[in-house]
Amino acid sequence: MTDQNATTADKPVHLRDADELDAFVADNDLALVDFYTKGCSLCQAIEPVVGNVARATDAAVGMLNPRDDLSLVEAYDVRSVPTLLLFEDGELVGRMAEGFRGTEAVVEFVESRGETQ
Numbered sequence: 735m736t737d738q739n740a741t742t743a744d745k746p747v748h749l750r751d752a753d754e755l756d757a758f759v760a761d762n763d764l765a766l767v768d769f770y771t772k773g774c775s776l777c778q779a780i781e782p783v784v785g786n787v788a789r790a791t792d793a794a795v796g797m798l799n800p801r802d803d804l805s806l807v808e809a810y811d812v813r814s815v816p817t818l819l820l821f822e823d824g825e826l827v828g829r830m831a832e833g834f835r836g837t838e839a840v841v842e843f844v845e846s847r848g849e850t851q
Contacts, residue, residue, distance in 0.1 A: 746784050746795040751803040755796070759821045762794035766844055769800050769810070769817040776834045777816045784818070786837040791844045793820070820848040 746768065749755050759765050768784045770777035781797070788795035800806040800815075810819060813831065818840065820828035828848015830840065 744789045746781075746788055746797045749796045749798040752806055752809070755798055755806065758794065758796045759824055762821075763823060764791075764793040764844070764847075765796060765821040766791075766793045766840075767796045767798055767819045767821070769798055769806070769812050769815055769819065771799055771801055771815050774815050779834050780816045780818075780840075783835070783837050783840055787840050787844060790837070790841050793844045818843070820844060822847055 747758065749758055749767070755767065758767070766784065766787060768777075768780065770781070784795050784797065787793065798806070800810075800812050806812065810817075810826075814833075816831075816833070818830040818835075819826060820830075820843065828843060830843050835843075
């Protein structure tokens with residue numbers, strides 16, 4: 735991870751492992767993390783959506799392949815990809831794991847702080 739979090743707030747930050755995830759969540763009051771895997775067509779389809787969310791909300795957006803750090807699969811109960819996790823003030827407050835969702839649905843999820851509508 736780079737020290738450019740504040741300057742790259744309008745695009746997702748690629749995270750490599752649990753340590754980078756922890757630092758990312760700690761450094762940002764509101765953070766949306768996209769758990770994805772390479773070769774997943776739904777993950778590829780949602781990538782531009784999370785980019786739009788980064789520009790449309792005050793959330794910092796990170797992307798992480800849990801296969802790069804398998805401890806994350808168990809720690810965050812990742813059962814499918816894409817899985818979007820929303821953190822506020824360092825705490826997990828929401829999860830969206832219903833496959834592909836459009837920009838409007840994900841922005842609403844972030845703005846409602848993970849509360850189900």
